[in-house]
Amino acid sequence: MAVTIKDVAKLAAVAPSTVSRVIADNSRISEATKQKVKKAMKELGYHPNLNARSLASQSTQTMGLVMPSSGDVVFQNPFFPTVLQGINECAHEKKYALHMTTGKSDDEILAAVVNMVQGKRVDGVILLNSRVDDKVIEYLMEREFPFVVIGKPAEHADEITHVDNDNVRVMRDATEHLIQLGHHQIAFIGGSRDLMVTIDRLSGYQQALKNAGIPLKDEYIIHEEFLREGGQEAVSELMALEDRPTALVVVDDFMALGVLGTLDELGIKVPEEISIISCNNVLLAELAKPSLTSMDINIFDLGYQASKSLIELIENCGEPTKRIIISHQLVERMSCSELDEK
């Protein structure tokens, strides 16, 4: 049995409650006893039992992280380590710990969330992925449990605190970059249609074309079920079109890497024959060959701000629901070139 607050109290010849006050750094306590108690704590190597504390204080100083289903390929995306880093940094500053949850299926994840919420293991929750028809969101809203989502929630977006990029602008900016380089035939490659990112980015792409007076073509819009097999064919078909695109906007670096591979197999040179711009700017973008011009969406900040907002939500109960937008910027590399034919 470990050393408890009582042991410390005994050694310091004070009451347990006094020790507790010293730990909490309570104002009304004489410097003398404070030192005495601290000395006793050091001497015994005291460390508070957090379960007991949580039980008594009804707070855990812990936040729950809900990852996407681990079976999902998205899970492999380097997006997550980075966002985690941001979350952790802010959590650490505010002395919060992290409790994690994944699962093979959505039901499994929901069960885990219920368990950590009702089990009082966490004070709030960060959702790292929002999907259409999300049971977890539904559950948390119903219980009025503090949570924030990273990305835009598919439903009730204005009742839910979330941190996101302005994905419409992200993609509009990306597309405009291509347009400025002289491209008119620009195709869009996105992921699953019921991801909000995809939806927003698609609309940004469409806006940019519209603004530039370039007609939209259905054949220029592809939704691969995220990398792998399917993508290959889709890209091949795209390149087989007689008015083959001269440029591609891709919603994700990881996906762009796959596209790059397919293009290579088809013997199409990037950026000489076709330009590619993608989004997120993960480490991969730099390593790809050619290195990818990508829209940096400041993933770290996404995590940091989410963490920060959650803590605010937890600590000041009346906190209004917020929508926090993280900035983005173009990072030019080698995958785009000017179109100078005619």
Add this chain to the structure above:
Amino acid sequence: MAVTIKDVAKLAAVAPSTVSRVIADNSRISEATKQKVKKAMKELGYHPNLNARSLASQSTQTMGLVMPSSGDVVFQNPFFPTVLQGINECAHEKKYALHMTTGKSDDEILAAVVNMVQGKRVDGVILLNSRVDDKVIEYLMEREFPFVVIGKPAEHADEITHVDNDNVRVMRDATEHLIQLGHHQIAFIGGSRDLMVTIDRLSGYQQALKNAGIPLKDEYIIHEEFLREGGQEAVSELMALEDRPTALVVVDDFMALGVLGTLDELGIKVPEEISIISCNNVLLAELAKPSLTSMDINIFDLGYQASKSLIELIENCGEPTKRIIISHQLVERMSCSELDEK
């Protein structure tokens, strides 16, 4: 205040302890009351308070994960999501939850570990990276706290339960594959010299050459400080050698991707002019261009077994320390070719 065991007891007209027994699925309890209690629980939407339970039972059903320092580039390696997936799967089967820890510095991480261990937030710990002179290991050993490490611990390897690949063989097999393809001039590209993986894999490389009667050359051994800047030059120098290697073994797919990039800039074709084989076989290997022949080290299993061993360690106190070796196998893709010059 949420619904407690007492509320259930009252509704079911039994004692709180009876409810507790039903939850624990205690044997000595009549089917009648069991049903009665279960009904009451359902009716009230009862969910146990895990902090209270942990406090009373001195067990948390939670394991702590210690990630590498988040500043570290290693953190970005797709290795982690996969290993996490494995850990989670087994944890889930055994009804364990996951508590996570990262930090910017080693001290920060150690502090977080101390906090979760002494704070009794976890029953055991999995270390996802072992470094030389690891304070965390030192701490855990001293306290005799259950933990397992993924990878080989730098010190006390035979007193520490760990799950690892046979990295010497992994790299020996990789190198032999190249030798079978007719290569004699094979260079080694590894990461930080004080990572056990690097050390083991280097020695596997050396063994393979020795066995084949191929002389070792110092100029053929490179330790990039993991991708980025440094690596570029190192590879360039390597390729500037007059007896330039015809093949490369690389310790990590991510790193290999960087090498591929550099090679491309130098205008050297893979696999025509040089063959590359790497290790780990993460999703990336498939996506690279050319796709990478890689040694699959079954990362998922690494995580799964670590999780399993930790739980054994926690649940049966007398458990002997174990060393678990996960198998590996060659996955051939497009980055290696037969050497047929003369």
Add this chain to the structure above:
DNA sequence: TTGTAAGCGTTATCAG
């Protein structure tokens, strides 16, 4: 088979 009651290690509410 079930109930009673004593912890588990804190915090929090009163008094003093």
Add this chain to the structure above:
DNA sequence: CTGATAACGCTTACAA
């Protein structure tokens, strides 16, 4: 400023 003492919600002997 400090000390009792009652929660917090559950488990677990020990009785019955």
